[in-house]
Amino acid sequence: MAVTLHINGSATLVEANSDIPLLWVLRDQLGLTGTKYSCGIGVCGSCMVLLDGVPEKACRIKTAECVGKSITTIEGLAEQTDHPLLKTWLELQVPQCGYCQSGQIITAYALLSEKRDPTADEIDQAMSQVLCRCGTYPRIRQAILQASESMSAKEQSS
DSSP states (O other), X not given: OEEEEEETTEEEEEEOOTTSBXXXXXXXXXXXXXXXXXXXXXSSOTTEEEETTEEEETTTSBGGGGTTSEEEOHHHHHTOTTOHHHHHHHHTTOOSSOTTXXXXXXXXXXXXXXXXXXXXXXXXXXXXTSOOTTOOHHHHHHHHHHHHHHHHHHHHHO
């Protein structure tokens, strides 16, 4: 069946069975490979995307469930090169192997969109959705805290 998906600000017509996970449409049909495949059962979070601003595991959500909703992948966030989260992520050299990073960044972005000044516990709770096999959790937490401070400073100066 042909469906129109709204991905990274653009309407895109795709041909997909209604029960195919969004992950495969993004990666195989659209070449958006920043959304990673890892566990395939919704445990690791490497495949995280934003669906109407909420982090969702693309391996678990069916394409048909995404029709009429806004989908943002890591490629869509990467266009915001001046975003404090992306800047601090690079400055602090958060990734080690990098495999989980798109899921981590998507989740962190959603957290900061919802809560501008999260506590360390709130960060840990939100980020528990994405497994980092390299254990860069302290750098992830620091990047989110630093991005939050940068965002607050930017808002105060505006």
